[in-house]
Amino acid sequence: MTDKNLIKIAEEFGTPTYVYDAESIKNHYEKLTSSFHKSTRFFYAAKALTNINILKYIKNLGASLDCVSINEVKLGLKAGFTSDKILFTPNCVDLREIEEAMGLKVHINIDNISILEQFGNKYGNTYPIFVRINPHIYAGGNHKISTGHIDSKFGISIHQLRHIERVMKSTNLLVEGLHMHTGSEIKDADVFLQGLEIMFELAEHFPDLKYIDMGSGFKVPYQEGDMETDVKTLGKKVEKAVADYQKESSRKFQLWFEPGKYLVSESGHFLVKSNVIKQTTATVFVGINSGFNHLIRPMFYDSYHIIENLSNPKGPERIYTVVGNICETDTFAWDRKINEVREGDILVFRNAGAYGFEMSSNFNSRLKPAEVFFLDGKAHLIRRREEFEDLLKNQIEVL
Structure with a gap:
């Protein structure tokens, strides 16, 4: 898409207007899929941009969907994502919202002990879940968008592992996935490897584990000279780390990532x-x-x-x-x-493209x-x- 195209769009549709370039989204998605092992799954983080047309386009590229609210789940289903390709990772919601997501048969990710206990006591091992871990990794970027440090509200602390194990034992919880997410401005690819090592160590405590979800944090450049995450190098390092672990432990997991901003920002x-x-x-x-x-x-x-x-x-x-x-x-x-x-x-x-229209409002009674x-x-x-x-x-x- 050229600047001439943008001028024509401004003339035809007026301003202010958000414009999204499909080709850019496709190029970023293919860059990810070509950089990691073919078994790796990518869940688009819907919160970055949820217009139904964008969701449909990303689904058609082959992506799965990461949702943080029940309405994002419903939008994903309406866009054509099947329930097995949707992960629901809410924060500070009550059990009723999680139960609604269960009714839609999507993957459920629980990020606090309270809900973990309530869920376990009520459902036991009848519905497999993910557990979101806070790895206590400060990944850099603005502190308002960093989510994996010790003061973050997100996830269950790695130091509360024994508490998680007690809940699992007392309620017969079936944990099939472990999840972490440290933020969206990771400049050093080794932060992912550090997180992966933590996940490998935790995996020994979860005998039914099938999936490890590393969240996202792939950095995009905003101005000249900005660093961006080298996904090709990261993909090679991650593939080696996973292969080494599987050789030593004889356990195999499917690796998931949740790119949001990375896919749509530059579009x-x-x-x-x-x-x-x-x-x-x-x-x-x-x-x-x-x-x-x-x-x-x-x-x-x-x-x-x-x-x-x-x-x-x-x-x-x-x-x-x-x-x-x-x-x-x-x-x-x-x-x-x-x-x-x-x-x-x-x-x-x-x-x-990311968090622009999504965070817009009618402040001052202005129109979106x-x-x-x-x-x-x-x-x-x-x-x-x-x-x-x-x-x-x-x-x-x-x-």
Whole structure:
């Protein structure tokens, strides 16, 4: 997909609009599958982007699905994923939501002792489960998206292994999988190997184990000079580590990964329009027709997005601070070099496919943007832009 395609999409569908390039998603998925042993399964982490068309496309590539809410499970089933290809990994939910997922016959992943005991006491070994482990590995990246360290709410501590074993013994739990996930900004591939060694050690305590799920954390580059996870090298190292372990232990497991951001981030382009150029004594602001209600990541955890001027790509570079139209501080970029921006120009935020639309809101009673899927050389509208009536559709007037 070219910048000319993006300009045409902005002209046809308006702004703000999220655009996703199917070819990019396919290339990233094939890069993963060609880098790891053919038995490895990849579960797309749906929370990154759940538009039903994206789910269907990724299913057709051959992926399975990782879900963190019961509604993601239902979306996955509606998109055509079979129940055996869906893993449900909720956090801080009650037993009722897990029971609903059981009714849908998907894989269940439990990440705390309380639910493990409740589940075991009620169902024993009648429904096999996964157990999510917190390995106490700090994988780097922003602390708000790191999930495997000692202070994280996710998973059962490796130091609570004896407690897990007591629950298994007293309730006859059938544990068929072990799971871990340390975050989404792993720069050092050896972090995966460290986690894998922990899983191998834990596996000795789970006689019915069939699967080891390493989560994800494959890093994508956001700006020039950024590191990214070398999945080809990682695949070779992981394959050797698994082979060595299987030779020593005579046990075999299927290895799972859960790429989310890795598959869709670089496919996404967020199109906006420059509303005003505002010069102050300190800086020059570009005020756009969007805000953190549409793309919260820069304000939430300091994410970096390349911002380019599609309308004036050869203009002289100037220094701008790019801000939104929300009645809060919503700064997308500080002192950023961008080709000269004029009022009315179309700008694009790169790497906007993951957690962009998914985390959007109606703050300030602003409408959510449209979504477009660029597939086989053609732009398809896959979510209409909200209208005023959408703000009222679930409200009940009592006055």
